[in-house]
Amino acid sequence: MRKTVTELADGRELVYYDPDGDEVRDATDPRPPEPAAVRPELRLDPVLGDWVTVAAHRQGRPYRPPAGDCPLCPSRGGRSTEIPAADYHVVVFENRFPSLSTQGAGRAPDSPSPLFRTEPGTGRCEVVCFTSDHDASFADLSESRAALVLDAWIDRTTELAALPGVRQVYCFENRGAEIGVTLPHPHGQIYAYPFLTPRTGKMIARAAEYRARTGRNLAEDLLAAERLDRRRLVLTGTHWTAFVPFAARWPYEVHLYPHRRVPDLPALG
Ligand SMILES: [Zn+2]
Numbered sequence: 066m067r068k069t070v071t072e073l074a075d076g077r078e079l080v081y082y083d084p085d086g087d088e089v090r091d092a093t094d095p096r097p098p099e100p101a102a103v104r105p106e107l108r109l110d111p112v113l114g115d116w117v118t119v120a121a122h123r124q125g126r127p128y129r130p131p132a133g134d135c136p137l138c139p140s141r142g143g144r145s146t147e148i149p150a151a152d153y154h155v156v157v158f159e160n161r162f163p164s165l166s167t168q169g170a171g172r173a174p175d176s177p178s179p180l181f182r183t184e185p186g187t188g189r190c191e192v193v194c195f196t197s198d199h200d201a202s203f204a205d206l207s208e209s210r211a212a213l214v215l216d217a218w219i220d221r222t223t224e225l226a227a228l229p230g231v232r233q234v235y236c237f238e239n240r241g242a243e244i245g246v247t248l249p250h251p252h253g254q255i256y257a258y259p260f261l262t263p264r265t266g267k268m269i270a271r272a273a274e275y276r277a278r279t280g281r282n283l284a285e286d287l288l289a290a291e292r293l294d295r296r297r298l299v300l301t302g303t304h305w306t307a308f309v310p311f312a313a314r315w316p317y318e319v320h321l322y323p324h325r326r327v328p329d330l331p332a333l334g
Pocket of ligand 1: 135136137138198199250
């Protein structure tokens with residue numbers, strides 16, 4: 066994998082990920098810099114105790130633009146997009162409308178009530194374009210291109226986890242207008258949070274409680290139990306098992322477990 070780190074006109078970082086080879090990325094962003102008014106803040110939900118991100122500036126982001134105005138397509142035919150190059154394999158850049166930011170993170174004025182606690186929305190939000198093909202999807206990617214996306218996820222997880230104040234890095238893809246996706250171009254996102262998200266926090270607490278009670282590893286025991294039961298298995302490979310979880314919450318839900326014990330994405334290699 067070849068990684069080229071560049072900067073957009075407004076100072077946001079943009080990184081190309083190409084297969085090993087002679088790809089040289091030297092296109093510069095010709096657009097005038099337009100610094101966005103970015104002031105995300107965190108608010109503590111006084112009832113649940115969860116941190117909630119409030120990012121009012123996101124109301125100004127492009128909402129389902131026509132294909133000819135897609136900001137995630139390469140820059141071609143005189144039209145400048147978020148990606149200055151005329152083509153790309155996989156590209157990652159800082160979201161122009163981030164929910165969390167290392168710059169200009171805001172905070173509501175102090176409230177007289179201790180119930181209204183706020184913190185600056187410090188962190189980072191990145192966009193990952195899987196392909197320059199506007200009409201493709203992740204499922205259309207070749208094995209080598211999917212591997213390049215994984216390389217990008219692993220690299221970004223390593224980089225973002227090292228930022229000061231970041232407690233969790235989460236790579237994800239929301240797909241479809243039904244779940245609120247505003248750009249149909251095949252892409253995912255990465256959030257670097259300054260707090261542990263509630264679901265992850267709960268999972269870690271459960272695993273710790275299971276360890277204290279049984280002396281065993283919850284993920285390993287769960288994987289062994291699903292493989293023994295067999296009824297929910299979707300795929301059993303050499304290195305991975307995929308299954309529908311026992312207490313599934315969604316009409317389509319599959320969990321992937323590696324057979325080797327690893328702490329995070331980068332440790333998968
Ligand atoms: Zn596009």
